[in-house]
Amino acid sequence: MNNKAVILGCNYYIGLSTIRCLGVHGIHTVAVDYTEKGAYGAKSKHCSERLIAPHYKKETKKFIRFLINYAREQSAQPVLIPCHDSYVEIIDEHLEELKKCYLIPQTEPGLYTKLMNKETLHQIAQEKGVNVPETVRVNEENFMEKVENNIKFPCLVKPVDSPTFVAKFRKKLFKVHNKEELIAALDRAKNASLEVIVQRIIPGFDDHMYTYDAYLNQDSKVTHWLTCQKYRQYPINFGASVYTGQKYVPELHEIGAKFFEEIGYKGFAEIEFKKDAETGQYYLIEINVRITNINQLLYKVGVNIPHITYQDLTGSPVAPKAIEEDTDVRFWCGYEDMYAIRDYIKTRQLSFQTILKSLLFKPKAYAIWDWKDPIPAFSNAGMITSKIFKRLIHFKK
Structure with a gap:
């Protein structure tokens, strides 16, 4: 295993999970961040090496040069694994030069x-025949008429460029209930120089959200896959997964595998679907083209995506595998789920009894905690405590 694994972004549990999934197989892991502050993933016992690089957006050229220089110093090409959308964008922009050494x-x-x-x-x-929510572009003729008659209120104002939108507004989208709110949302996006679209809300509670997680080899063939069902998100209704279970839904494989193979995709990706509560049809909501929040769940049920990626790229592919049964294992991010639970109960979307049952009687794949590797969790807890303390001090003032 002369090839090192370079993990970009370790200040969130996606990077931590990636490091652990590789480290348990004895792979040399390299955690790369632009600051030591908050990068609790690099404190895992499975992290072999830590690097502080120039900021990927503020100093992009220096960042790329840093990565290239590091790779050239190695005896074998490292495997490059981004753990945040912003890193993915940079890699995609500089793919040809990075592939020469990674x-x-x-x-x-x-x-x-x-x-x-x-x-x-x-x-x-749409070209591949996959359902997507009805959408209206802001620059279309009769825009407002189409929203009111075809999309209808409430509806969603969604960004074309999600990472930039989330960085600006700290949310994935705007939900608007009338014409006035729509105009206000469009103005906010315009003032931030962000392009947006308006989209119909597919009916159904958060448990109508599903994922298709798959790995495709260098021949663009699906070799590993499983499906999952979301139960709780934060922010609620239109947020990231905080409580998700593995759930076998073969129809999602039929849709997802065909789509990925036809577009020539390679590597890991996850499609987020929503099942229409009225028609039963599945709609493609978005695609994640990097390791996702629920990576620890995938690992626990037997699909170690970072290791599969590493082995495929270094010439020792892992035998194909699909999870074609319900294991009932649940991914759980406890800290963020507390806020989600508060809001679900406040809005009467879930009962306390239902939530308590889910927490007590289901096997868990924890976002951060690991008895065999506890330091990252302690580090993250210290960060959270510090934030709470600062808020209390500010509140008293």
Whole structure:
């Protein structure tokens, strides 16, 4: 195992999980961040090496040069694994030069970006016959009329460029209930120089959200896959997973595998679907083209995506595998789920009894905690405590 694994972004539990999934197999892991502050993933006992790089956005050229220089110093090409959308965008932009010294699954420059971009993703999905929510572009003729008659209120104002939108507004989208709120949301996006689209809300509670997680080899064939069902998100209704279970839904494989193979995708990706509560049809909501929040769940049920990626790129592919049964294992991010539970109960979308039952009687894949590797959890707890203390001090003032 001369090839090191370079993990970009370890200040969140996605990077931590990636490091652990590789480290348990004795792979040399390299945690890369632009600051030591908050990077609790690098404190895992499975982290072999830690690097502080120039900021990926503020100093992009220096960041790319840093990565290239590091790779050239190694005896074998490292495997490059981004754990945040912003890192994916940078890799996609510089894919051709990075592939000269790193092992990266994707070979088509721009494909990651096309799938992350809501507008181009919807065009590709429609071309491949995959359902997507009805959408109106802001610059279309009779825009407001189409929203009121075809999309209808309430509806969603969603960004074309999600990472930039989330960084600006700390949320994934705007939900608007009338014409006035829509205009206000469009103005906010325009003032931030962000392009948005308006989309119909697919009916159904948060447990109508599903994922199709798959790995495709260098021949663009699905070799590993499983499906999951979301139960709680934060922010509620339109947020990231905080409580999700593995659930076998073969129909999602039929849709997802065909889509990925037809577009020539390589590596890991996750499609988020929503099942229409009225028609039963599945709609493609978005695609994640990097390791996701629920990676620890995938690992616990037997699909170790970071290791599968590493082995495939270094010439020792792992035998194909699919989870074609219900294991009932649940991913749980306790801290963020506390806020979600508060809001679900406050809005009367879930009862306390239902939530308590889910917490007590289901096997868990924890986002951060691991008895065999506790330091990252202690580090993260210290960060949370510090934030709470600062808020209390500010409140008293």
